[in-house]
Amino acid sequence: MVSIKTDFCLKPFNTFRMAVRAERFCAVSRVADLLELYSKGEFQNKKVMILSQGSNVLFTNHIDHLVLHNEMWGKQLVAENDDFVMLKVNAGESWELLVDYVVQQGWGGIENLALIPGKVGASPIQNIGAYGAEVKDVIIEVEAFDLHSGEIRRFNNEECQFGYRSSVFKTEFKDRFFITSVVFKLAKNPVLNLNYQPLKLAFGDRKEVTLAEVRDEVVRIRKSKLPDPEEFPNAGSFFKNPVVTKEEANLILASFPSAPVYPQPDGMVKLAAGWLIEQCGYKGKRNGDVGVHPYQALVLVNYGEATGQEVLQFAEQIIADVKLNFGIGLCPEVNIYP
Numbered sequence: 001m002v003s004i005k006t007d008f009c010l011k012p013f014n015t016f017r018m019a020v021r022a023e024r025f026c027a028v029s030r031v032a033d034l035l036e037l038y039s040k041g042e043f044q045n046k047k048v049m050i051l052s053q054g055s056n057v058l059f060t061n062h063i064d065h066l067v068l069h070n071e072m073w074g075k076q077l078v079a080e081n082d083d084f085v086m087l088k089v090n091a092g093e094s095w096e097l098l099v100d101y102v103v104q105q106g107w108g109g110i111e112n113l114a115l116i117p118g119k120v121g122a123s124p125i126q127n128i129g130a131y132g133a134e135v136k137d138v139i140i141e142v143e144a145f146d147l148h149s150g151e152i153r154r155f156n157n158e159e160c161q162f163g164y165r166s167s168v169f170k171t172e173f174k175d176r177f178f179i180t181s182v183v184f185k186l187a188k189n190p191v192l193n194l195n196y197q198p199l200k201l202a203f204g205d206r207k208e209v210t211l212a213e214v215r216d217e218v219v220r221i222r223k224s225k226l227p228d229p230e231e232f233p234n235a236g237s238f239f240k241n242p243v244v245t246k247e248e249a250n251l252i253l254a255s256f257p258s259a260p261v262y263p264q265p266d267g268m269v270k271l272a273a274g275w276l277i278e279q280c281g282y283k284g285k286r287n288g289d290v291g292v293h294p295y296q297a298l299v300l301v302n303y304g305e306a307t308g309q310e311v312l313q314f315a316e317q318i319i320a321d322v323k324l325n326f327g328i329g330l331c332p333e334v335n336i337y338p
């Protein structure tokens with residue numbers, strides 16, 4: 001039987017360390033737990049928040065409804081041939097430990113995504129990506145519990161509508177489906193993805209690079225660049241990199257020829273949000289206990305007792321200044337609740 005706790009402090013359950021409270025909180029470890037809650041009418045016409053590791057959320061106030069905490073452990077090899085394995089992983093497994101496990105098995109596909117905090121069930125939500133890789137490239141199927149109908153639904157890769165830091169679970173179906181497991185297709189004879197500049201630099205023309213070496217290099221670079229949330233509470237990149245038209249990008253290049261621009265396959269151009277924020281003078285800037293990290297302009301930090309409202313106000317100030325100076329609208333990557 002599931003147990004619902006009341007007036008539950010969420011501070012240990014979010015990497016921004018916001019000391020908000022959930023009116024009700026329930027740890028869910030099996031689909032049967034979700035069915036039990038559904039049959040008791042816990043989801044019908046009621047708001048519900050799904051929380052995994054809390055590394056991509058900002059709580060701006062108390063949550064006056066039920067929070068479901070994803071604690072679904074376990075993984076299973078569901079198919080295998082000479083070239084690939086299909087690994088079904090339950091949503092509550094740690095992403096970082098999964099990367100370590102598959103690298104150890106010699107299976108390739110997610111080594112570039114090492115050290116991204118969070119749980120497996122959250123990985124499809126924003127199609128996690130780093131170092132030239134995105135999780136969408138190895139996802140075969142996402143299994144999810146529909147909080148509206150009480151039924152399990154399986155989404156194939158196309159149905160997930162993956163995009164840059166986006167999927168159908170972050171847009172049309174936000175807060176509706178509880179992802180219970182993900183099936184990954186991993187390569188037994190992987191072709192390493194070393195196209196991203198820092199990896200190119202690290203490995204040069206070297207042949208025979210191993211999966212473990214790629215994973216270790218990604219971990220090394222990330223540790224040197226990103227603030228550890230245990231020391232400086234944060235939720236990673238606060239904003240998405242804006243994707244603009246070629247004309248908009250050219251306008252910026254006319255005034256700032258050194259602006260980093262990344263042409264996309266569809267003709268659009270990705271700009272570096274961190275660069276835009278830095279140009280507006282925010283890198284290392286602090287206001288009370290909220291600030292922009294001195295090395296990473298994309299990362300907002302809670303330096304002590306900042307509230308979610310204060311972080312949000314700071315973020316809104318950054319958005320307004322970038323708009324004023326560049327005419328570009330920044331969008332948060334972090335999920336803001338309530």
Ligand SMILES: Cc1cc2nc3c(=O)[nH]c(=O)nc-3n(C[C@H](O)[C@H](O)[C@H](O)COP(=O)(O)OP(=O)(O)OC[C@H]3O[C@@H](n4cnc5c(N)ncnc54)[C@H](O)[C@@H]3O)c2cc1C
Pocket residue numbers: 015049050051052053054055056057070091116117118119120121122123125126127128129130169177178179180226227228229234235236237335
């Ligand atoms: C230091 C740091 C570095 C980071 N670097 C990267 C990076 O390089 N690339 C990247 O893409 N992200 C990065 N992130 C963001 C974050 O790690 C990912 O978004 C991660 O997938 C979030 O997992 P989580 O378990 O913490 O999800 P949570 O923060 O708990 O949830 C995030 C969102 O997903 C929803 N959700 C969570 N679990 C489920 C579920 N089972 N079913 C349905 N909805 C669910 C939540 O409701 C919420 O809206 C970073 C974060 C930090 C703190």
